[in-house]
Amino acid sequence: MRQIGNDANLAGKILDELKTAIVNGELVAGSLYSVHDLAERLGVSRTPVREALIQLAERGMVRFERNRGVRILQTSLHDLEEVFAIRLLLEVPATYRAVTQRTAAWVKELGAQLKAMRAAAEKHDEATFMAADRRFHEIINEASGNLRLARYIDSLRDMVLLRGTSTVDTSRSLDDILAEHEEIFTLIEAGKAEEAAESMRAHLLHTGRLLIGQEAAASGDPVPPVSLEWTGYPRH
Numbered sequence: 001m002r003q004i005g006n007d008a009n010l011a012g013k014i015l016d017e018l019k020t021a022i023v024n025g026e027l028v029a030g031s032l033y034s035v036h037d038l039a040e041r042l043g044v045s046r047t048p049v050r051e052a053l054i055q056l057a058e059r060g061m062v063r064f065e066r067n068r069g070v071r072i073l074q075t076s077l078h079d080l081e082e083v084f085a086i087r088l089l090l091e092v093p094a095t096y097r098a099v100t101q102r103t104a105a106w107v108k109e110l111g112a113q114l115k116a117m118r119a120a121a122e123k124h125d126e127a128t129f130m131a132a133d134r135r136f137h138e139i140i141n142e143a144s145g146n147l148r149l150a151r152y153i154d155s156l157r158d159m160v161l162l163r164g165t166s167t168v169d170t171s172r173s174l175d176d177i178l179a180e181h182e183e184i185f186t187l188i189e190a191g192k193a194e195e196a197a198e199s200m201r202a203h204l205l206h207t208g209r210l211l212i213g214q215e216a217a218a219s220g221d222p223v224p225p226v227s228l229e230w231t232g233y234p235r236h
Helices: 010-023 035-042 046-058 077-100 104-123 126-142 147-161 174-189 193-219
Strands: 062-065 069-072
Touching: 010 035, 010 046, 010 147, 035 046, 035 069, 046 062, 077 126, 077 147, 077 174, 077 193, 104 126, 104 174, 126 147, 126 174, 174 193
Parallel strands: none
Antiparallel strands: 062 069
């Protein structure tokens, strides 16, 4: 982790630095760390570090242990299933609402992320592709008008990253993922709210099933029954 010092946006910088260190494995899953040691490594006082850790605990990334410190958590297969169930429950209706109140400027902004994904796919630049993918979803969720929902869904993606895995080149290619986003965008651009929401649902279901199955196989465990269909009911 980099030393931060007295940055103008101290709280945000600390949160981002800790989150990055957890996702890339610098802070090892299962290990205990003291607030004091983390503060020293970042070159800041303990208070903002503790505040950032509280936020990470709320996201399920760490757990405070009394008189011991904070433990970095590993996302389980059940956690992955819960994450995708929540995303389906929230992101599908958010997509519908976003389309019903879309503007030309918003569609253009969304299209710019899709263009970035295309360019990254051509170069097989997974990091750039996934950053644009994440922003693509974030733009849709923000357009629902519920920024708390958008922030929460975005935080759930960090729990998936804790597994340190990706479906890219294991279960599917960047072009496969791009095609699913192309379909979502085409329907959004056409103003077809119900179809766009269903396309988003299909995309999330496919991603969730692939990732859970892939991770179960990698761990040598039997593939657990993935129960995500219930998130589409009742239909009105």
